[in-house]
Amino acid sequence: MIRLKDVEKTYENGTEALQGISFTIEDGEFVFLVGPSGSGKSTIIKLLTGEVIPTAGRVMVNGFSMSRISDRQIPYMRRTIGVIFQDFRLIPKKTVFDNLSLAMRAVGATPRDIRTRIPYVLELVGLKGMEDRYPDELSGGEQQRVAIARALVNNPSTIVADEPTGNLDPNRSLEIMTLLERINALGTTVVVVTHERDLVNHFDKRVIMIDHGQVNGDGVGTYEV
Numbered sequence: 440m441i442r443l444k445d446v447e448k449t450y451e452n453g454t455e456a457l458q459g460i461s462f463t464i465e466d467g468e469f470v471f472l473v474g475p476s477g478s479g480k481s482t483i484i485k486l487l488t489g490e491v492i493p494t495a496g497r498v499m500v501n502g503f504s505m506s507r508i509s510d511r512q513i514p515y516m517r518r519t520i521g522v523i524f525q526d527f528r529l530i531p532k533k534t535v536f537d538n539l540s541l542a543m544r545a546v547g548a549t550p551r552d553i554r555t556r557i558p559y560v561l562e563l564v565g566l567k568g569m570e571d572r573y574p575d576e577l578s579g580g581e582q583q584r585v586a587i588a589r590a591l592v593n594n595p596s597t598i599v600a601d602e603p604t605g606n607l608d609p610n611r612s613l614e615i616m617t618l619l620e621r622i623n624a625l626g627t628t629v630v631v632v633t634h635e636r637d638l639v640n641h642f643d644k645r646v647i648m649i650d651h652g653q654v655n656g657d658g659v660g661t662y663e664v
């Protein structure tokens with residue numbers, strides 16, 4: 440479960456990025472986080488991954504309190520979350536298999552686990568048999584699927600995606616969002632930041648609207664702003 444309670448974030452330069460944000464995302468939910476540029480969406484994602492510490496308020500992520508988490512606990516918290524970015528962030532000189540195995544080795548997976556898990560997640564994201572490709576031998580949509588596979592490879596309970604379709608054309612964007620929906624249907628909580636209104640409205644999901652660092656809408660239905 441993700442819970443933000445009266446969360447404020449003021450950056451070192453004085454920017455008040457979040458000004459009292461509260462919401463709860465239950466296990467198994469699919470939530471879109473939307474809002475204008477600069478409204479604070481990425482800051483919320485960074486709070487969930489531990490990259491940013493709240494100035495005030497409470498952030499709970501899968502049982503960890505992000506304002507009080509110790510350095511020793513951070514790797515355990517990160518294992519509960521898979522992160523996907525707009526720019527994929529694959530390692531260009533490594534094959535698909537090696538990009539994924541690196542993520543598994545980082546958390547101490549055995550070679551046997553790695554050999555069985557990677558074909559499974561690649562099939563799940565629609566890239567069966569692509570283990571030996573390099574990122575530049577894949578289309579943008581396929582690269583994002585590898586990034587999704589990497590986010591899933593350690594079986595996190597939650598996936599957070601910051602503009603995952605920002606670099607893709609509308610058809611590929613829809614495919615990626617449909618894939619995230621399928622992953623959610625298999626039990627993973629999914630939180631997606633996007634400002635692609637048509638894409639959000641294509642899916643009948645909960646939408647949390649952020650504006651000027653505050654929540655200004657939260658519900659299932661069409662997003663009109």
Ligand SMILES: Nc1ncnc2c1ncn2[C@@H]1O[C@H](COP(=O)(O)OP(=O)(O)OP(=O)(O)O)[C@@H](O)[C@H]1O
Nearest residue numbers: 450451452454456475476477478479480481482483
């Ligand atoms: N590291 C930082 N230092 C100072 N100010 C920051 C930092 N990161 C973000 N901000 C500021 O905080 C506010 C919120 O930024 P944030 O990136 O969370 O918005 P966003 O909704 O994700 O925007 P976009 O849709 O353009 O990505 C903005 O005013 C931004 O300039």
